[in-house]
Amino acid sequence: MKSQTARCLILACGNKLRSxxxxxxxxxxxxxxxxAAESGVRVLSSxxxxxxxxxxxxxxxxxVFIDCAVDATAGSVRVMAVxxxxxxxGLATHHLDAxxxxxLSKELYGAIPRTSLLLTVGAGSVELRExxxxxxxxxxxxxxxxxxxxxxxxxxxxxx
Amino acid sequence: xxxxxxxxxxxxxxxxxxxxxxLNDQGEVESANFHVTQVRGFEKxxxxxxxxxxxxxxxxxxxxxxxxxxIASAKACEAIMSVRIPHTAAQLRRMLNLAQMVQSxxxxxxxxxxxxLLLGLDSDPQSRHIFGVVGAKPELGRAGIxxxxxxxxIIELLGNKRIHPGWxxxxxxxxxxxxxxxxxILGMIPEAYxxxxxxxxxxxxxxxxxxxxxxxxxxxxxxxxGLINEDESIEFTxxxxxxxxxxxxTVADGITANQFPExxxxxxxxxxxxxxxxxxxxxxxxxSYRVGPLARLNIAKSMGTPMADGELSxxxxxxxxRPVQSSxxxxxxxxxxxxxxxxxxxMILSDPLIxxxxxxxxxxxxxxxGAGQAEAPRGTLHHHYKVDENGLITWANLVIATGQNNxxxxxxxxxxxxHYVKDGKFTEGILNRVEAVVRTFDPxxxxxxxxxxxxxxxISLVSAEGEVVDRVIR
Numbered sequence: 192m193k194s195q196t197a198r199c200l201i202l203a204c205g206n207k208l209r210s211x212x213x214x215x216x217x218x219x220x221x222x223x224x225x226x227a228a229e230s231g232v233r234v235l236s237s238x239x240x241x242x243x244x245x246x247x248x249x250x251x252x253x254x255v256f257i258d259c260a261v262d263a264t265a266g267s268v269r270v271m272a273v274x275x276x277x278x279x280x281g282l283a284t285h286h287l288d289a290x291x292x293x294x295l296s297k298e299l300y301g302a303i304p305r306t307s308l309l310l311t312v313g314a315g316s317v318e319l320r321e322x323x324x325x326x327x328x329x330x331x332x333x334x335x336x337x338x339x340x341x342x343x344x345x346x347x348x349x350x351x
Numbered sequence: 352x353x354x355x356x357x358x359x360x361x362x363x364x365x366x367x368x369x370x371x372x373x374l375n376d377q378g379e380v381e382s383a384n385f386h387v388t389q390v391r392g393f394e395k396x397x398x399x400x401x402x403x404x405x406x407x408x409x410x411x412x413x414x415x416x417x418x419x420x421x422i423a424s425a426k427a428c429e430a431i432m433s434v435r436i437p438h439t440a441a442q443l444r445r446m447l448n449l450a451q452m453v454q455s456x457x458x459x460x461x462x463x464x465x466x467x468l469l470l471g472l473d474s475d476p477q478s479r480h481i482f483g484v485v486g487a488k489p490e491l492g493r494a495g496i497x498x499x500x501x502x503x504x505i506i507e508l509l510g511n512k513r514i515h516p517g518w519x520x521x522x523x524x525x526x527x528x529x530x531x532x533x534x535x536i537l538g539m540i541p542e543a544y545x546x547x548x549x550x551x552x553x554x555x556x557x558x559x560x561x562x563x564x565x566x567x568x569x570x571x572x573x574x575x576x577g578l579i580n581e582d583e584s585i586e587f588t589x590x591x592x593x594x595x596x597x598x599x600x601t602v603a604d605g606i607t608a609n610q611f612p613e614x615x616x617x618x619x620x621x622x623x624x625x626x627x628x629x630x631x632x633x634x635x636x637x638x639s640y641r642v643g644p645l646a647r648l649n650i651a652k653s654m655g656t657p658m659a660d661g662e663l664s665x666x667x668x669x670x671x672x673r674p675v676q677s678s679x680x681x682x683x684x685x686x687x688x689x690x691x692x693x694x695x696x697x698m699i700l701s702d703p704l705i706x707x708x709x710x711x712x713x714x715x716x717x718x719x720x721g722a723g724q725a726e727a728p729r730g731t732l733h734h735h736y737k738v739d740e741n742g743l744i745t746w747a748n749l750v751i752a753t754g755q756n757n758x759x760x761x762x763x764x765x766x767x768x769x770h771y772v773k774d775g776k777f778t779e780g781i782l783n784r785v786e787a788v789v790r791t792f793d794p795x796x797x798x799x800x801x802x803x804x805x806x807x808x809x810i811s812l813v814s815a816e817g818e819v820v821d822r823v824i825r
Contacts, residue, residue: 237513242462242481243500291482298485299493 198231378775426723440523454502461495569763642730
C-alpha cells in the first residue's frame with residue numbers, strides 16, 4: 192500500500208469513551224473541516240498510535256501530533272517540538288508515543304518530517320464516560336487556536 | 352519445600368493472562384496452569400437486544416479479529432432469518448475475513464513472536480519488541496508492518512473502518528464494492544507477495560536453529576478441528592468442519608454450525624475464566640483438540656491457490672504427511688495462511704460478479720434459533736443464538752478459538768516447564784520459553800479492551816508458606 196504524502200500530517204489519538212482522552216479525536220474531527228480547503232493537510236486519527244503509521248509520517252513534510260496529557264495541568268494546552276527518540280524498553284505493541292513513531296519512521300524508511308510538533312491538552316478526567324470534563328471543555332477554543340497556529344507554523348502559505 | 356513460580360502477566364499476548372508453575376519438594380515441576388484472568392460477559396448482556404444488532408455488538412469483543420465475530424454472528428442471524436446471502440456478498444465477506452487474517456497474523460508473527468525468533472529467546476527482554484526487530488533486520492520489520500497495513504487497508508476500503516466496520520450485516524453487506532476500491536486493492540497485491548516471500552524465506556533459514564524448542568513447545572498428539580470445503584481445500588468463511596486425530600484420520604466430518612453444539616462441549620476449570628472445549632463423544636479432557644493455523648493445515652488437503660499449495664506440500668513433509676504436532680509450527684502455518692490470503696484475495700477480485708450491486712438479502716424472524724461458524728485467525732469461531740418471536744435475544748453462546756486451544760496451551764506450558772525448570776531454578780530466558788509456548792497459539796484473551804498505562808511483568812517464586820523467595824520484574 193502506498194502512503195499518501197502530505198505537507199502537513201495531523202495525527203491524533205485518543206478514546207472517546209475515556210472522557211478527556213478523546214480530546215485528540217475531537218480536535219482531529221474539527222481539523223478535517225477547518226483545513227478541508229488546504230490540499231496539503233491530511234488528518235488521521237485512531238485510538239492508539241501503532242507502528243503502521245510510521246510510513247505515513249516518513250512521507251509527510253511536517254507532522255502535528257495531538258494527544259491528551261495525563262501528567263500536565265488539567266486544561267493546559269501545550270505545543271512543543273518533538274524529536275525521534277523515546278524509551279523503547281518494555282515497548283507496548285499497541286501504542287507508541289510521538290517520539291517513538293518518529294524513531295520508527297527514521298529507522299524503517301530513512302526519513303522524518305522537517306518539522307514535528309506535539310499538541311497536548313492536560314486531562315482532567317480519563318474516567319469511563321463520554322464527554323469532556325469542564326476544565327477541558329473550557330480549553331477547547333484555546334486548543335483549536337493552538338492547532339491553527341501549529342499548522343500555520345509548518346505551512347507558511349497557510350492564510351487561515 | 353514446594354514452590355510456585357508465577358508469570359503475571361504473560362507478555363506479548365492479546366489480553367491479560369498469567370502462568371503459574373508449581374514445584375514439589377524436590378524442585379521438580381508438578382503442575383502448570385495458564386490462567387485467563389478477565390471476565391467479559393458478552394453472552395449475558397446481549398440478552399434482550401434485537402438479533403440484527405448482534406454482529407455489531409459481538410464485533411466489540413475484539414479489536415484484532417472483529418471481522419470474525421461479525422461474520423460468525425451474521426451467519427447465526429441468517430440462520431434465524433432462513434436466508435441465503437447473494438453470491439457477491441459471500442465473496443466480499445470472504446475477502447474481508449482473509450484481509451483480517453493477514454493483518455492479525457502479521458501482528459502475531461512479526462510484532463509478537465519475531466523478536467524471539469530473530470533476537471533469540473535468551474536475548475535482552477528490553478529489546479524483544481518490534482523496535483528490536485527493526486534494529487536487527489529492518490527489511491523484516493518493514494515487511495511485517497506493510498503486511499499489517501495491507502490487511503488493515505483492505506478492511507478499511509471495504510468496511511470504511513479499520514476496526515469494527517459495520518459493513519457486514521445479517522443478510523450480506525451494506526454496500527457493494529466500487530471499481531476504484533477493487534483496483535486499489537489489486538495495486539497492493541505485488542508488494543504483499545514480496546513481503547510474505549521475504550518472511551517465508553527468512554523463517555525457513557532460522558527454523559532449524561529452534562530444533563530444541565520444536566521438541567518441547569506443545570509437541571504432543573491431539574485432535575485438530577477446522578473448516579474445509581467439499582474438495583478438502585482450506586476454508587475460512589464457509590464450508591463445514593472436520594475433526595481429525597493425531598494420525599490424520601477423520602474423526603468427524605461435515606460438521607455444520609447447527610451440529611456443532613451436539614458434538615462440542617465446554618468444560619470449566621477453577622483456575623481460568625476461559626472454558627475448555629472438547630469433542631463430546633470422547634469426553635473431557637480426552638476430547639480436547641487444537642484449532643488455528645496448525646490445525647487448518649493439518650486438515651486441509653490443498654490450499655486451492657498455487658503458491659500456498661507449494662508451501663503446504665513442504666509443510667506436510669515435516670511430518671511425512673501426518674499431522675504436524677509441535678505448536679512451534681503455528682508460526683510457519685501462519686505465514687502460509689498469509690500467502691494463501693493474498694492469493695485468494697486476488698482470485699476473488701477477478702470474479703466477474705464482484706462489483707455486482709445485489710449484496711444483501713432481507714427477511715424477518717423465521718426461526719427461533721440460529722448458529723454460525725467461521726475461521727478466525729486463531730481458529731474456529733462459533734456463535735449460537737436463541738430469540739423470541741420478536742427477534743430479541745433470549746440466550747447466546749460463543750465458542751472462541753482460544754477456548755478450543757485452552758487445554759493444549761495448558762499441556763504445552765506444563766511440557767515446556769517440566770523440560771526447562773530444573774531443581775527449582777529458572778532464568779528469564781527459561782520463563783520466556785514458557786511464555787513463548789503460549790504465544791505460538793496467539794491466544795486472543797481480550798483485545799477489545801486496552802491497557803491504560805504500563806503493565807509490569809512480575810515473576811515470583813513463592814514457597815509453600817507464602818514466602819517470596821525470588822522475584823524478577825521486567
